[in-house]
Structures are given as C-alpha cells and as structure tokens.
Amino acid sequence: MKKVYAREEYCLGCKLCEVYCVTNHSQSKDIIKAYKLEEVTSRIIVETKGAVSFALQCRHCEGSPCVKACITGAMQKDEETGIVDYDEDKCVGCWTCIMACPFGAVKRDEFGNKVISKCDLCAEEGEPACVENCPNAALIFEDREVEEVC
Amino acid sequence: MSLNYNNPEFVIERDQDKCIECRVCARQCANEAHFYDEDLERMREEDINCVNCHRCVTLCPTNALVIKEYPLEYKKNSNWTGGMISNIQKQANTGGILLTGMGNPTDKKIYWDHILLNASQVTNPSIDPLREPMELKTILGRKPDKVEFDEEGKVKDLPPQLELETPIMFGAMSFGSISINACKSLAQAANEMGMMYNTGEGGLHEDLYPYKDRTIVQVASGRFGVHQEYLNAGAAIEIKIGQGAKPGIGGHLPGEKVGEEVSKTRMIPKGTDAISPAPHHDIYSIEDLRQLIYALKEATNYEKPVSVKIAAVHNVAAIASGIASAGADIIAIDGYRGGTGAAPTMIRDNVGIPIELALAAVDSRLREQSLRNKVSLVVSGSIRNSADIVKAVALGADAVYVASAALIALGCHMCQKCYTGKCNWGIATQNPELVKRLNPEIGVERVKNLIEGWSHEIKEILGGMGINALESLRGNRLMLRGIDLTEKELEILGIKHAGE
Numbered sequence: 001m002k003k004v005y006a007r008e009e010y011c012l013g014c015k016l017c018e019v020y021c022v023t024n025h026s027q028s029k030d031i032i033k034a035y036k037l038e039e040v041t042s043r044i045i046v047e048t049k050g051a052v053s054f055a056l057q058c059r060h061c062e063g064s065p066c067v068k069a070c071i072t073g074a075m076q077k078d079e080e081t082g083i084v085d086y087d088e089d090k091c092v093g094c095w096t097c098i099m100a101c102p103f104g105a106v107k108r109d110e111f112g113n114k115v116i117s118k119c120d121l122c123a124e125e126g127e128p129a130c131v132e133n134c135p136n137a138a139l140i141f142e143d144r145e146v147e148e149v150c
Numbered sequence: 151m152s153l154n155y156n157n158p159e160f161v162i163e164r165d166q167d168k169c170i171e172c173r174v175c176a177r178q179c180a181n182e183a184h185f186y187d188e189d190l191e192r193m194r195e196e197d198i199n200c201v202n203c204h205r206c207v208t209l210c211p212t213n214a215l216v217i218k219e220y221p222l223e224y225k226k227n228s229n230w231t232g233g234m235i236s237n238i239q240k241q242a243n244t245g246g247i248l249l250t251g252m253g254n255p256t257d258k259k260i261y262w263d264h265i266l267l268n269a270s271q272v273t274n275p276s277i278d279p280l281r282e283p284m285e286l287k288t289i290l291g292r293k294p295d296k297v298e299f300d301e302e303g304k305v306k307d308l309p310p311q312l313e314l315e316t317p318i319m320f321g322a323m324s325f326g327s328i329s330i331n332a333c334k335s336l337a338q339a340a341n342e343m344g345m346m347y348n349t350g351e352g353g354l355h356e357d358l359y360p361y362k363d364r365t366i367v368q369v370a371s372g373r374f375g376v377h378q379e380y381l382n383a384g385a386a387i388e389i390k391i392g393q394g395a396k397p398g399i400g401g402h403l404p405g406e407k408v409g410e411e412v413s414k415t416r417m418i419p420k421g422t423d424a425i426s427p428a429p430h431h432d433i434y435s436i437e438d439l440r441q442l443i444y445a446l447k448e449a450t451n452y453e454k455p456v457s458v459k460i461a462a463v464h465n466v467a468a469i470a471s472g473i474a475s476a477g478a479d480i481i482a483i484d485g486y487r488g489g490t491g492a493a494p495t496m497i498r499d500n501v502g503i504p505i506e507l508a509l510a511a512v513d514s515r516l517r518e519q520s521l522r523n524k525v526s527l528v529v530s531g532s533i534r535n536s537a538d539i540v541k542a543v544a545l546g547a548d549a550v551y552v553a554s555a556a557l558i559a560l561g562c563h564m565c566q567k568c569y570t571g572k573c574n575w576g577i578a579t580q581n582p583e584l585v586k587r588l589n590p591e592i593g594v595e596r597v598k599n600l601i602e603g604w605s606h607e608i609k610e611i612l613g614g615m616g617i618n619a620l621e622s623l624r625g626n627r628l629m630l631r632g633i634d635l636t637e638k639e640l641e642i643l644g645i646k647h648a649g650e
C-alpha cells in the first residue's frame with residue numbers, strides 16, 4: 001500500500017506538516033480557525049535532535065498491535081485499503097494502543113480529551129496533507145511494496 | 151563596548167490576528183529574529199537580528215509576516231545618508247573592514263537598461279520560433295584563421311571547443327562559498343541542459359564527478375584542490391585572475407566553513423582559513439600567464455580549452471588583448487556588478503567598470519588587432535534576464551556566465567549576508583542544518599526552468615529581429631540603439647542612439 005516515507009536528509013524540522021495535518025483534520029479546514037477556534041491534535045509528529053529531524057506517523061503495519069490491543073474495538077485495520085484508523089466515539093482514552101505501538105505513532109489528544117489521535121493517511125483525499133505541503137519534498141507518498149510487520 | 155549605536159535595518163511586522171503561533175518562523179530563522187514568549191504566550195521579534203532574507207515570510211503558513219525597512223529617519227542629508235552614518239557606527243564599534251555579499255547594489259547607471267533591441271517590420275519578415283527552427287547552439291574556443299578540411303571532412307587543426315546548447319553557463323562559485331546541495335543543483339542542471347557550470351576555486355567534490363563533462367574547473371591563486379586528476383576531470387580549465395566584485399583582492403574562506411568535506415576537496419586541513427592571495431604569485435606579466443596557460447594545456451594534453459577570467463578594470467581592453475596573445479581560448483570578463491560570497495563593501499561598490507562598456511571595448515580591440523577569432527568572450531556581472539543576454543551577444547559576447555540569477559532561482563532573496571555563513575536558504579552556508587534546506591531535486595528543476603524560460607525568450611527576441619541563429623547576432627551592434635546616453639558612451643558601446 002501507499003505510505004508516507006520521510007527523507008530526513010531534507011527535513012527542515014519546520015513542522016509545517018503538523019500545521020497542515022491539523023488544518024486538514026479540522027471542521028473548518030481553515031488554518032486560522034483550526035488553530036484559534038478548534039481543538040485539533042496533529043497526527044504527525046516531527047522528531048528533532050540537533051541537525052536531525054524527521055516526521056513520524058502511523059506505519060499502518062501488518063499485524064497492527066494497536067488494533068489487537070484496543071479494548072473497545074475502536075481501532076480497526078481496513079482490509080481493503082490497509083489503513084489503520086479509529087472511531088472517535090468508541091475510543092475511551094485508555095491509552096493501551098499508545099503502549100502497544102512500536103513506532104510511538106499514536107498520540108494522546110493535546111487538549112485533555114480522553115481520545116487518541118493518529119494518522120489516517122487523509123483517507124478521503126488523494127495525497128496526505130503533510131506530503132502535499134512539505135516545503136522541501138521531505139515526505140513522499142508511495143508504494144514501496146514492503147510491509148512493515150509488527 | 152557599552153551601547154550599540156546601530157539601529158535595526160528592518161522591522162518585522164506580525165499580524166497577531168493571523169499568527170497561529172506555529173513557530174515555523176522561529177525554527178527557520180538562523181539569525182534568531184523570532185521567538186516565542188512563554189509568559190506573554192505569543193510570538194515576538196528581535197528586529198536587530200533580521201537580515202530580510204524572507205525565509206520566514208515565505209514559510210509562514212498564514213501570511214502573517216511582513217518585513218519592512220526600519221522606518222527611523224535621519225535628518226535629511228544627501229551627503230550623509232543613513233547608510234553612510236550606520237557604516238561609520240559599525241566600524242566605530244568593531245574597528246573592522248565592512249564586509250558584504252552579492253553584487254554592487256548602488257544606483258549607478260545600468261547600461262543594459264539604456265540599450266534597446268531592434269525588431270523587423272515590413273521590410274524583412276520576423277520569424278516565429280514556435281514554427282521554425284531556431285539555433286542557440288554556442289561553441290566556445292579558439293577558432294583557426296582559415297577553415298581547412300581533412301579527408302574525413304573534419305576541420306583541420308581545430309583546437310578543443312566547448313559546445314553549449316544555449317549561450318548560458320553558471321559562473322564560478324566554489325564549494326565552500328556555496329553548499330554542496332547548491333553545487334549539485336547547478337551541476338546537474340548544467341548537465342541536463344547542455345550547459346557548463348564552474349567549480350570556482352574550491353576544487354571538485356567527489357559527488358560532482360558524474361557531471362565532469364559539464365564542468366569548468368578553476369585554477370585560482372590559492373591553487374586549492376588542483377591536481378592532475380582535477381585538471382583532467384573537467385571539460386575546460388579556467389585561470390581565475392580576478393572577480394568583478396573585488397578586483398585586485400584575494401579570497402578568504404573562514405576556517406569555520408572548512409569542514410570535513412571542504413577540507414578534503416580543497417586539500418587543506420580542517421578548520422584552517424582558506425586564503426587565496428590577491429595575485430597569483432607566479433604571474434607578474436602576460437609572459438608568466440602564458441607559461442601557466444601552456445603548463446595547464448600540457449598537463450591536459452592540449453585537449454581542454456583554457457579560459458582566463460579577469461575583472462573588468464580600466465584598461466581591460468589592453469589586458470584582454472594580452473590574454474588572447476598569451477594563448478587563452480576563452481576570456482571571461484566579470485563586470486563591477488558581479489556577485490561574491492564575501493567582499494569588502496568599499497571595494498565591491500567602488501572598484502571596476504561596468505561589463506557593458508568593458509565588453510564593447512574588448513570586442514572592438516580584439517577585432518582591431520585581428521585577435522577576435524583566437525578567443526571566445528564570456529561576460530558576467532550582472533546578467534539579470536534574457537534581454538541582457540541578447541544585448542551582450544549583440545555587443546560581441548559569445549556566451550554569458552550567470553551566477554546570482556541561478557542562486558535566486560534556488561531561493562536566494564539577495565539579503566547580501568552570504569559572508570555570515572547563515573544563509574537561511576541553504577545556499578551560502580556549510581551548516582548542515584541549513585544546507586539540507588536546499589533539496590537538490592527541487593533546486594535542479596527550478597534552475598532548469600529558469601534557463602529554459604530564458605532560452606525561449608532569447609528565441610522570441612531573435613525571431614522578432616528576423617534572425618534564426620544566435621550566431622548571426624554576435625557582434626551585430628546595428629541591432630542595438632542607445633537611449634539616454636552621451637556621445638562618449640555611445641562611442642564606447644559602438645552603438646547608435648535611438649532614432650538614428
């Protein structure tokens with residue numbers, strides 16, 4: 001399946017991917033309103049240490065430990081698309097998936113709500129918002145025909 | 151010293167209604183002009199650190215930023231301008247030489263803008279370049295006095311030539327003065343567009359060997375990274391005598407910029423200053439230059455054309471004629487607006503002459519002395535657009551070097567702070583955090599687009615003149631007219647005034 005791959009040699013650590021992730025997952029889809037009126041947590045995480053930085057998001061891996069760990073069935077892997085996504089209404093904020101994810105790609109909601117936040121590959125659109133808006137082409141969306149198995 | 155008398159040059163205006171406190175600007179500013187204030191819970195700015203490179207403005211996702219000139223006004227004075235006063239304050243603070251980057255920005259006359267091009271009307275038809283073939287191919291090198299063919303139909307005794315698909319090359323910029331990603335972008339673009347790029351005096355980085363057929367390797371007074379393999383790696387060799395931005399001045403790459411890679415490429419210890427002496431210590435006359443030219447030809451088996459690059463100075467015509475007689479195949483002349491990674495401000499802004507006048511004078515002199523076929527003329531400093539190129543060719547140039555324009559295509563915003571090593575666009579820097587901001591894949595595309603656009607425009611202009619090959623325009627000064635120029639200026643340029 002097509003996944004987002006980071007090329008750390010070109011990542012600026014600017015975190016614009018986070019900004020566009022937030023915007024794309026907001027109600028308004030408006031960057032200023034998303035930040036000033038809504039409470040949206042970015043589903044992509046930029047890791048930075050010194051000169052090295054890269055953006056991390058769910059690997060939508062085969063085996064999906066988060067799906068197995070989920071106590072309510074909120075987390076599911078779509079058989080067809082391979083996308084791992086969660087149902088916000090079913091999530092109770094037990095954080096089991098956060099502990100289960102070997103990549104550290106699942107986050108707690110940053111505004112204190114008892115719900116997690118993770119990448120859904122912007123499933124409804126073509127190219128994920130982070131990839132489309134990275135100013136340095138440090139993120140690419142492609143099918144490398146290798147499955148990360150956990 | 152206690153108080154800094156200098157005021158900020160720029161003021162950063164942030165629209166707080168638009169700012170979402172994403173801190174992109176703070177992360178992108180190597181000069182630390184933006185920061186987030188935890189107590190006030192908003193972004194703030196340190197105006198005095200701002201160099202107006204527009205990195206933050208370009209990356210701000212909400213267009214919340216505008217940078218303006220600092221509005222503080224001095225009492226009106228045409229002599230003691232704000233710039234003059236602040237220069238003195240800076241020097242009173244440091245006791246140092248005023249340093250700067252890029253080309254001379256002063257408002258002296260730009261001759262390109264006083265030259266107009268011709269077009270066909272009624273009496274000779276113009277040509278539509280979209281329908282008819284148009285030739286921009288340019289061949290640089292010494293041409294024989296007369297053409298004779300051998301049995302295979304090849305020109306006899308033809309000295310080595312450089313073939314370009316368009317009359318444009320990337321001017322000398324060393325690895326050291328610019329980043330490896332900038333070098334790669336230019337080298338690969340030159341390769342794909344059938345042009346040449348020039349290593350500058352920094353040697354040839356391993357990663358650039360794949361583009362060697364499109365490389366002009368430079369030999370400058372510091373002789374950095376010069377060895378047999380280097381000389382033979384390129385398609386041509388250029389002896390750098392001088393540079394338009396700092397004629398008569400050597401170069402100085404500060405030790406901080408001499409990291410692992412630069413040190414390897416230049417063959418000098420890590421962390422040491424790379425000093426290019428002002429003169430070549432083995433060249434004190436045209437005869438000495440001849441020796442170096444032939445030493446290089448000997449080292450490369452007479453297979454590579456040798457170019458000599460000089461700054462446009464007062465007696466440029468006589469010097470160029472000497473260089474032609476000394477055996478150079480190409481003369482590159484860099485005008486006083488040519489760019490640089492670092493130069494003393496006073497030199498950059500006051501030494502040398504405009505390239506337009508130098509070019510016209512050199513071309514005329516070489517013709518008078520029947521030397522014109524012996525060398526190709528390449529001009530630079532500064533070529534800003536395709537019309538400048540067409541004018542240069544009509545004045546007598548064979549090709550041009552563009553450097554600043556290529557850097558602008560890569561993201562440069564002309565803040566002139568190249569010498570600080572903190573280029574926020576990843577161009578004039580060796581700091582790995584900044585270098586990676588320039589993704590060469592994107593860089594190559596942008597530079598190629600620029601050259602493609604310019605080449606199309608040159609074809610359009612030629613077509614308008616009813617000319618279908620650039621060759622027919624070379625030195626055809628009848629295609630040029632002057633406007634707002636004195637008799638003397640017209641005489642030197644060898645062109646008529648508009649209306650004549």
Ligand code: SF4
Pocket residue numbers: 010011012013014015016017018046053054055133134135136137138139
């Ligand atoms: S937007 Fe691109 S460059 Fe910026 S942090 Fe994200 S991946 Fe890195």
Ligand code: SF4
Pocket residue numbers: 164168169170171172173174175176193206209210211212213214215
């Ligand atoms: S980049 Fe723009 S929106 Fe983000 S903190 Fe800076 S000014 Fe505010």
